[in-house]
């Protein structure tokens with residue numbers, strides 16, 4: 001097995017007494033696409049900053065590309081591409097200049113940066129916008145420019161903190177496509193997201209984080225197998241009735257989850273659970289049988305839905 | 309634990325080793341890359357910069373040095389300001405004030421922008437740039453802008469016939485030192501602000517403006533009552549102005565005092581610069 005490019009052991013980051021990251025351990029192999037999943041405040045961005053060698057750990061151990069960020073911060077960063085949660089493009093510069101200036105920070109010769117800039121503008125589909133002001137770009141375009149900027153040094157590892165939050169479905173698909181291509185070229189991806197479909201699409205492996213600790217780790221399909229049943233039956237009885245009904249159907253399926261607006265019944269066969277409910281004389285307002293997803297894993301592990 | 313796990317150098321040929329090689333340039337030249345970036349940003353307000361650099365000397369030298377001077381010279385003669393024309397007296401002070409003005413522009417809002425309003429400092433730091441290099445780069449860029457501004461100002465001083473002494477050009481360097489010495493302190497202070505709730509406006513009103521008025525700028529410090537003269541002694545502008553006068557028209561003062569002016573400004577520069585680097589390092593490491 002090749003040497004992992006990221007190794008975190010018992011990693012801790014405290015702000016005063018509060019541990020934002022509270023002893024997490026994981027390894028990421030070269031070329032792997034690794035996800036951090038978790039609700040708001042779970043410690044995803046903090047973990048990204050630690051790996052990005054811009055934040056000093058409070059405890060535990062961390063190696064990125066075999067180097068200790070405490071000693072080799074700039075060296076690690078020279079091989080990373082960073083897409084932060086909030087865009088920090090330079091709004092005083094034009095689109096193209098943002099890439100040119102950033103490339104220089106890696107000590108790359110001007111001519112090489114200029115060539116790479118043109119390639120990346122094409123990659124991000126921003127060629128027409130090269131001379132635009134950054135503020136004139138849409139949210140999705142800004143995100144693509146931020147990703148292009150992160151690629152200017154041809155990084156070994158790309159850190160993406162919620163790359164598609166706030167984008168419309170079309171813009172997300174364009175971004176996913178771009179990330180797939182990078183993956184095919186062998187770039188290691190470390191990404192955080194609130195979107196289960198995104199995690200299922202992009203991640204080879206992921207960890208579910210809550211309150212700074214890892215709740216589960218594995219490939220998406222594996223996590224679903226381990227923590228959920230094959231199918232889920234979702235029924236709604238109206239918010240007033242949900243609790244009463246839940247008491248009546250207790251014991252059905254493998255497990256039941258009562259949410260404020262609906263009841264989830266986990267089972268190998270959703271349809272047969274629905275038949276049992278109807279046979280019991282209950283009539284749901286709506287019912288839906290679907291495959292289990294990471295959302296269900298998350299709900300099982302944290303007792304919460306991902307997007308609050 | 310292997311050697312890597314102690315933070316020691318990685319084995320030759322490994323990714324880590326290659327990373328170390330490829331970062332040498334940025335370790336050495338990072339400050340200059342930041343300065344380059346600042347120059348590019350400066351283009352966004354290039355007009356303001358140019359108009360200030362050329363307009364200011366004309367307006368101030370004319371208003372103070374010609375307008376006000378006519379009044380002063382006619383009523384008080386040259387005795388009032390140490391035996392020279394009022395124009396010659398006030399020009400070195402205006403030169404140093406011009407440096408302070410540029411420093412006050414460049415070391416305040418651009419710093420707030422970089423940390424908060426459009427946090428490009430965080431973007432630089434996510435690349436191999438170190439916090440200290442960000443500060444160095446800004447100082448380099450501001451140095452250039454102050455130097456050019458003061459150079460232009462000095463050219464106008466010559467044009468107005470405001471420089472009796474042949475060593476006058478040295479006043480330009482004094483002004484640059486004055487602007488930077490004061491400016492880096494201001495930058496360090498601005499870097500401590502997580503929010504601008506009017507502190508910068510207060511600094512302009514209650515630090516910079518009084519300093520401009522009470523630093524022996526328009527009248528000798530000795531005119532003030534003793535209990536107000538301390539403002540001059542701690543004012544970088546006073547130290548700069550007095551030294552600039554020594555070079556511009558041969559103001560007579562003891563040598564030790566001239567040396568003190570230089571030392572004072574140099575110490576401010578060193579302290580402010582180091583302080584700004586420290587705060588920046590702390591603030592970027594979240």
Ligand SMILES: Nc1ncnc2c1ncn2[C@@H]1O[C@H](COP(=O)(O)OP(=O)(O)OP(=O)(O)O)[C@@H](O)[C@H]1O
Nearest residue numbers: 015020038039040041042043044045046047085594
């Ligand atoms: N600089 C800081 N000072 C103090 N507390 C912080 C700091 N940065 C983060 N925290 C706290 O650490 C916790 C984790 O924050 P983090 O930004 O890592 O969460 P996240 O998983 O990225 O959440 P989100 O999905 O909302 O982006 C939060 O409770 C946050 O308030």
Ligand SMILES: [Mg+2]
Nearest residue numbers: 044045046085
């Ligand atoms: Mg976050």
